[in-house]
Amino acid sequence: MLARVTVAAVYVSCDRIVTCAPGALPRRRDFDLGILEGAAMRIENGRVSWIGSREEAPDESVYLQGTIVPGLVDAHTHPVYAGSRLHEFALRAKGATYQEIHAAGGGIHSTVRATRAASYEELLARTERVLARMLRHGTTTLEAKSGYGLDEATEIRDLQLLGDVASPMRIVRTYLGAHAMPPDFADRREEFVKTLIEQTLPRIARERLADACDVFCEDGAFTLDESRRILAAARAHGLDVKAHAEEFAYLGGARMAASLGARSVDHLLSLPEHDFAALAESGTVAVLLPGTTLFLGKERYAPARGLIDAGVPVAIATDFNAGSCMTESLPMAMSLAVLKMKMTPEEALIGATVNASHALGVSDVCGSLEVGKAADFLVLEVDDPREWLYHFGVNLVREVWIAGRRVSDDIPC
Ligand SMILES: [Zn+2]
Incomplete structure (x- = not known):
């Protein structure tokens, strides 16, 4: 008999999440970034299963300092x-x-x-x-x-x-x-x-x-x-x-x-x-x-x-x-x-x-942070996502997460 594997949910919280939602259609005229201040996210099985305010997240959530944006x-x-x-x-x-x-x-x-x-x-x-x-x-x-x-x-x-x-x-x-x-x-x-x-x-x-x-x-x-x-x-x-x-x-x-x-x-x-x-x-x-x-x-x-x-x-x-x-x-x-x-x-x-x-053709998986999509995201050392591009040629990526796992620790230099 197969044992049922349950993966515990992980909560991450941060100063703000730039969701870039909705991502169901390509954006032509509306470029709202969907910024949530003082936000948190629940990750289950590599996917986002909830996004809300930090107050609603449990105390054991992992605090990530800075601004979360979708993985590029x-x-x-x-x-x-x-x-x-x-x-x-x-x-x-x-x-x-x-x-x-x-x-x-x-x-x-x-x-x-x-x-x-x-x-x-x-x-x-x-x-x-x-x-x-x-x-x-x-x-x-x-x-x-x-x-x-x-x-x-x-x-x-x-x-x-x-x-x-x-x-x-x-x-x-x-x-x-x-x-x-x-x-x-x-x-x-x-x-x-x-x-x-x-x-x-x-x-x-x-x-x-x-x-x-x-x-x-x-x-x-x-x-x-x-x-x-x-x-x-x-x-x-x-x-x-x-x-x-x-x-x-x-x-x-x-x-x-x-x-x-x-x-x-x-x-x-x-x-x-x-x-x-x-x-x-x-x-x-x-x-x-x-x-x-x-x-x-x-x-x-x-x-x-x-x-x-x-x-x-x-x-x-x-x-x-x-x-x-x-x-x-x-x-x-x-x-x-x-x-x-x-x-x-x-x-x-x-x-x-x-x-x-x-x-x-991968918009159902990634490109924005929304419930059901992959938890692919970056933690940036900026307070405003526009600062990332303003500060050109300098890498402000603090952490990289793919499918709910922090992968930036494993990247060889
Ligand atoms: Zn080319």
């Missing part, structure tokens, strides 16, 4: 890679552009070569270190893309690796086999796209190696038509779809992906105003990545204000990757959203919690 959701990252692109960082300081570095054999292809050559153990250890740094800065859920293998064997290895990572974080896996055209397929584009659609994608879906499929729809990467075929095939195989779109040039990728029911379209620096309404109508989340503009030394940021004013749900993510945005800090990207894209701190915070959870 990073909706766009490329954490599985080998090699270093440090030299490009220095080259850009001398004036080289991302596209010039790419054309000279650097860029994505240098990371692809290093990633293909790396051992599974080396890559796994590197990825775990990246995730640990993200966690220390407050990310508890992340979307992680493959995309530095390009060939089937390496892409599948890297998606499997993301399933093997030793981390308490929630990981949503995305297949990005269409990240770049491998140089040896430059004259055989159709062969590459066909293999991806007819062979690799069905296998990834069948073996449940990914939750979503992404494509880099851009001049020098994949055309609008190639991108559409890849995403349509992914949908047909039951995967969520999303796209890197309108980062450098406007190809219409965001509209195309939205018409296929994409959960998100990402970057959007070159998205013209006449496409805003189509995005607002589709409900697709615009994932904006201001760290990338900063890191590439450019001036043009995504049109966050226009998108929000048009009613498009906006999320903020890091775009962590070795080439164009080397930061694991989502709060840094949120500060940039305020400083460079003129979002309010409230919009940035909702963008990295509720709206990001919708971009990943």
Whole structure:
């Protein structure tokens, strides 16, 4: 006979809880943070089972000094890679552009070569270190893309690796086999796209190696038509779809992906105003990545204000990757959203919690602190959540809890 295991409830209390509730729908116009002063929370089986005032909580509740916010959701990252692109960082300081570095054999292809050559153990250890740094800065859920293998064997290895990572974080896996055209397929584009659609994608879906499929729809990467075929095939195989779109040039990728029911379209620096309404109508989340503009030394940021004013749900993510945005800090990207894209701190915070959870299809689990959702939260050393972004580039995360367990004590430094 099975013994019934009852897990005792744990109460935590603090100076205030920023619930970011309600999180059932992506936020478009209402960015109220749901702040409860002198609040407490009951946690059972890793989930929030009650939220109320501190006076109502039992005396033995654990007092956490500071402000509790939901664990952050990073909706766009490329954490599985080998090699270093440090030299490009220095080259850009001398004036080289991302596209010039790419054309000279650097860029994505240098990371692809290093990633293909790396051992599974080396890559796994590197990825775990990246995730640990993200966690220390407050990310508890992340979307992680493959995309530095390009060939089937390496892409599948890297998606499997993301399933093997030793981390308490929630990981949503995305297949990005269409990240770049491998140089040896430059004259055989159709062969590459066909293999991806007819062979690799069905296998990834069948073996449940990914939750979503992404494509880099851009001049020098994949055309609008190639991108559409890849995403349509992914949908047909039951995967969520999303796209890197309108980062450098406007190809219409965001509209195309939205018409296929994409959960998100990402970057959007070159998205013209006449496409805003189509995005607002589709409900697709615009994932904006201001760290990338900063890191590439450019001036043009995504049109966050226009998108929000048009009613498009906006999320903020890091775009962590070795080439164009080397930061694991989502709060840094949120500060940039305020400083460079003129979002309010409230919009940035909702963008990295509720709206990001919708971009990943995990809004029933995380993104806000509400009864029934996971007890994923951070304790910040601030009195006002806006102070977190105001104090830019400095880590104010005191504790990280995932599924009701304090995990910040276990993070290796
Ligand atoms: Zn990306």
